[in-house]
Amino acid sequence: MEIKLVKNILDVNDKLAEENKTLFRENKVTAINIIGSPGSGKTTLLLKTIEALKDELNIQVIEGDIASSIDAETISKKDVEVVQINTEGECHLDANMIKQALKNLDLKPGLLFVENVGNLVCPAEFEIGEDFKVAVLSIPEGHDKPYKYPLIFSKAKAVVVTKSDLLPYIDFDMNAFRSGLASLNQDCRVFVLSAKTGEGMQEWIDWLRQIRP
Amino acid sequence: MHELSVTQSILDMAVEEAKKAGASSVDKISIVLGELTGIAEDCVRFYFDIIKKDTLAENAQLSFSHVPAVLKCKKCGYEFERQTFSFTCPKCGSPGVLIDKGKELYIDHIEVSFDGNKVGKEHT
Numbered sequence: 001m002e003i004k005l006v007k008n009i010l011d012v013n014d015k016l017a018e019e020n021k022t023l024f025r026e027n028k029v030t031a032i033n034i035i036g037s038p039g040s041g042k043t044t045l046l047l048k049t050i051e052a053l054k055d056e057l058n059i060q061v062i063e064g065d066i067a068s069s070i071d072a073e074t075i076s077k078k079d080v081e082v083v084q085i086n087t088e089g090e091c092h093l094d095a096n097m098i099k100q101a102l103k104n105l106d107l108k109p110g111l112l113f114v115e116n117v118g119n120l121v122c123p124a125e126f127e128i129g130e131d132f133k134v135a136v137l138s139i140p141e142g143h144d145k146p147y148k149y150p151l152i153f154s155k156a157k158a159v160v161v162t163k164s165d166l167l168p169y170i171d172f173d174m175n176a177f178r179s180g181l182a183s184l185n186q187d188c189r190v191f192v193l194s195a196k197t198g199e200g201m202q203e204w205i206d207w208l209r210q211i212r213p
Numbered sequence: 214m215h216e217l218s219v220t221q222s223i224l225d226m227a228v229e230e231a232k233k234a235g236a237s238s239v240d241k242i243s244i245v246l247g248e249l250t251g252i253a254e255d256c257v258r259f260y261f262d263i264i265k266k267d268t269l270a271e272n273a274q275l276s277f278s279h280v281p282a283v284l285k286c287k288k289c290g291y292e293f294e295r296q297t298f299s300f301t302c303p304k305c306g307s308p309g310v311l312i313d314k315g316k317e318l319y320i321d322h323i324e325v326s327f328d329g330n331k332v333g334k335e336h337t
Contacts, residue, residue, distance in 0.1 A: 001327070003230050005320045009222050009244070091215055121251050122215050125318075147298045150282065151249045154311055183284060183300035184311045 013126055016095035020129025023102060028109035029060075030212055033093075033128055035152055036136030038118030041162035041195060043071050045136060046113055048195040050078045052205045058110030062101050064093040064117045071115065081105060092122035095129055111208065120145065124152035131213040132157035139163045143173045146180035153181055157211075158189040160204060165194040216256035219318075221264060223257070227323045228269045236325035239270035243324075247280045247317035254279075273323075280317050284309030 008014060024031045036042050050059055061082040063072040072084035083101045085093060093116050105112075114130060116123040124133070135156040137145055140163060146153040153159065159181060174192075181188055189207065193200030223242060231239045246252055254277050265271050281294045286302035286309045293303055300309050 001234070001236070002322050002324050003234055004322045005226070005230060006322075007226060008319045009219055009226070010318060011226070012222060090218075125215075125250060144298060147295075147300070150295075150311070151251060151316070154249070179308055180300060182310075183308050186310060 010126065013095045016099055017127040017129040020095055020098050020102065021131075023107065024112070024129060024131065025213070027107035029107050029112045030110070030132075031112045031114060031128075031130045032211075033114045033116060033123070033130035033133045034136060035116045035120070035123045035133055035156070036118065037120050037138075037141060040118070040136045040138040040141060042115050042118070042136050043074060044195045045160060045162055045193075046075065046115060047078060048198075048201060049113075049205065049208065050075070050080055052201065053111070053208060054078065054080060057209075058108045060105060060108065060110065060112045062093075062098065062105070062112065062114045064097070064115055066090070066117060087117055090117070091119050092117055092126050093128055094126045098128045120149040120152050124149075124155055132211065135159045137161050137177075139166045139170050139172045143177035144180070146177065146184055150184050153188070154184040156185065156188055158191060158207065161190065161192045163194060163196070164192050164200055165197050216252060217260050217264075219252055220257050220260040223275075223320060224261065224264055224268065224270055226320055227273065230323055231269050231325045234325060235327065236269070237328050238326045239273040239323055240326055241274050241276060241324040242270070243276045243278070243321045245278045245280060245317045245319050245321050247315040248282045249315040250318045252318060278321070280315055282315030283312050285312050 034042050053059060059080045061075050061080055063082060064085045065071060066087050069084045072082045075082045083104050085097050085101050133156045135152050137159060191204040193204055227239050227242045258275055261275055283292050284295055284300055285292050286307050288307035289305045291302055291304045302309050
């Protein structure tokens with residue numbers, strides 16, 4: 001006998017993601033899932049973003065890594081509440097890990113940044129209940145990434161292109177990058193910035209000030 | 214990279230549905246897989262053969278329908294599959310935009326038997 005299902009294989013994850021999202025709504029939290037390769041500058045971007053916004057907005061952070069708590073320790077020096085998740089081998093955060101982490105976080109109205117495991121592939125597939133995905137791509141990684149990793153670039157609300165201070169030294173074709181991204185995601189915002197020098201940071205910060213679910 | 218957990222979900226969902234129907238075995242699981250999901254069929258098959266043992270699905274076969282990612286030309290409207298490093302329309306050379314296809318990841322249907330006798334067959 002045939003049984004028709006038409007049921008999403010990630011259904012269990014998606015249901016938990018919805019529960020997380022309900023928690024975010026109840027607590028007036030805007031949750032941003034930050035996704036990018038290892039070394040793309042996610043943590044540095046986060047540190048500079050916290051510096052710029054922490055006096056006007058309540059900011060909380062969930063740090064995802066395969067192992068270690070180096071990032072959480074760095075972030076906690078900025079006096080923001082941070083919870084570390086160690087996935088112990090898993091290549092991405094999923095909704096259940098976020099659900100467990102939220103038990104250790106007293107959600108307050110404001111922004112919640114979730115720094116995903118460094119990886120451009122799997123984190124894009126798993127909803128965690130976030131309001132927005134933000135992709136982080138550094139100049140040295142190259143302009144071809146939207147062509148190679150279409151899923152994350154098609155789902156991101158914004159792409160932050162980091163390490164713009166390296167543009168004079170690297171053959172990064174900004175037009176090829178932008179046109180690839182536009183094919184995947186016509187409404188995606190792009191911020192080209194250097195968290196190190198501060199160049200371009202203002203536009204990103206202003207966007208975060210007004211972005212709401 | 215996470216095909217094991219995806220495969221476990223496939224197995225759990227199929228076995229749960231079979232139990233609900235009072236079936237004695239799962240014979241086939243039909244999966245729809247979009248290109249953009251990045252899930253590798255070979256990996257799923259590899260894990261499935263290991264984890265299916267001692268479950269209702271221990272003799273089940275997997276079947277996959279692949280859905281390619283499709284772009285639509287902004288200028289001439291032609292729909293095409295992407296080429297390596299290019300989202301450009303092969304007909305007119307204008308940029309294409311991704312249409313909502315290729316992100317599928319679901320079980321379409323399963324086939325089950327009762328007391329070892331196959332009843333009914335697949336409709337495709």
